[in-house]
Amino acid sequence: MPTGNTPVRGLFLLLNQYVAPLTGLFLILFCCIISGVLLSSVSAQDISTGQTIRIVATDYPPHVIAAEEGGMDLDILRGVLDEMGHPSTVSFVPTKRALAMVTRGDADVAVPVFLETDRDGYYTSDAIIEYKPTVFTLSKNQDKFRNLGALSEHRVVTFVGARGYFGPVFTEATGKAISYSEINNVDAMPELLLRERYSAAVLDANIFYYFYRKGNKSRDLSVFDAHAVFPKVEASVGFNNKSFRDSFNQHLAKYRAAGKDHHVIEKYIGATR
Numbered sequence: 461m462p463t464g465n466t467p468v469r470g471l472f473l474l475l476n477q478y479v480a481p482l483t484g485l486f487l488i489l490f491c492c493i494i495s496g497v498l499l500s501s502v503s504a505q506d507i508s509t510g511q512t513i514r515i516v517a518t519d520y521p522p523h524v525i526a527a528e529e530g531g532m533d534l535d536i537l538r539g540v541l542d543e544m545g546h547p548s549t550v551s552f553v554p555t556k557r558a559l560a561m562v563t564r565g566d567a568d569v570a571v572p573v574f575l576e577t578d579r580d581g582y583y584t585s586d587a588i589i590e591y592k593p594t595v596f597t598l599s600k601n602q603d604k605f606r607n608l609g610a611l612s613e614h615r616v617v618t619f620v621g622a623r624g625y626f627g628p629v630f631t632e633a634t635g636k637a638i639s640y641s642e643i644n645n646v647d648a649m650p651e652l653l654l655r656e657r658y659s660a661a662v663l664d665a666n667i668f669y670y671f672y673r674k675g676n677k678s679r680d681l682s683v684f685d686a687h688a689v690f691p692k693v694e695a696s697v698g699f700n701n702k703s704f705r706d707s708f709n710q711h712l713a714k715y716r717a718a719g720k721d722h723h724v725i726e727k728y729i730g731a732t733r
Contacts (some may be wrong), residue, residue: 507568507704513541515550516558516567522670522728523572523589523695526552532666533572535724536588537697540708540715562700572695583705586712587694589721592665593626595687596653603660605687612636614660617653619646622662626690647671654683669729677730 507513515537519526523533529550541548548569553561558570563581574591576584595611597603604610611633620642623631634640641658643649649661650672661668665686673679699705715721726732 507546507701509545511546513546513548513569514567515548515569515571516553516561517550517571518555518558519552520572522666523591524552532725532728533589533695535727536715536721537569537571539720539724540588540711543715544707544711559698562698565700568700568704570698573698574693574695576696576698578702581700583699583702585697585699585705586709587696588712589695589725591693591695592688593690593693594663594665594668595689596650596661596663596668597659597685597687598653598656599683599685601659603685603687605689608633608689610689611660611662613638615639615658616660616662617641617643617649617658618662620644626662647674650684665732666725666729669732673730679730681732 515534517524517526517531517534520531522531524531525534534550538548538550551567555570555573558567559573559576559582561567562570565581572588573584576582578584595605597605597614603614608629611630614637616634616637616639618634618641622642623634639658646663646667648671649663650668652658653661669681672681697705697708699708
């Protein structure tokens with residue numbers, strides 16, 4: 461073979477030795493990318509019409525009542541899902557576990573969720589209901605509450621962990637209170653206040669009214685003054701599918717605009733206005 465062909469032959473040898481393997485590598489990477497895109501597209505697809513939605517919920521009457529497989533938050537969620545054409549099942553687990561199950565794909569929806577932001581594999585809905593932390597006093601005492609500082613003049617009862625939940629202003633005010641108690645049996649709070657064991661009870665308004673009216677939805681509320689000195693807290697629903705969350709939000713807006721959420725709330729606590 462002529463010596464003049466040696467450089468050309470060497471070039472082909474180099475191409476065969478280095479470029480061909482690189483081409484194979486690029487082919488593998490390309491296939492991986494395409495596979496990832498396809499998998500992502502599949503996971504992002506809408507949940508099919510009529511598909512049963514797996515709900516995980518945290519027991520917290522009357523917002524979620526495990527014993528009845530109902531509650532305000534759960535009924536609103538299932539009401540919207542029904543209007544979307546989706547039957548549902550529900551399991552009751554602690555909040556952190558519920559969020560983890562949705563993120564892993566072991567469940568489709570978690571309720572209720574608070575102050576969560578969207579992240580990969582988890583998406584928060586618009587608010588389905590507002591939690592309303594409230595100070596209750598006996599109306600006959602004509603107590604005035606311009607702010608939380610007024611709690612320092614009271615014998616206060618609230619739920620366990622309230623200071624951690626409400627923060628330093630609440631902690632400071634209740635630290636100066638005549639007395640301060642955190643109790644597990646929040647169902648007893650309305651009666652404890654009526655019997656004047658305490659002069660101020662701090663609890664979500666719907667929870668307070670639910671336990672006060674558990675045996676009679678028409679029971680008189682005028683015996684209490686409700687002081688709205690806390691900001692309201694929005695409760696939402698957590699999804700593992702963004703497009704399904706978006707569709708839920710659209711149906712939720714129509715559901716709330718029709719006042720159906722208020723009918724659900726009144727089912728548990730009666731009329732409050």
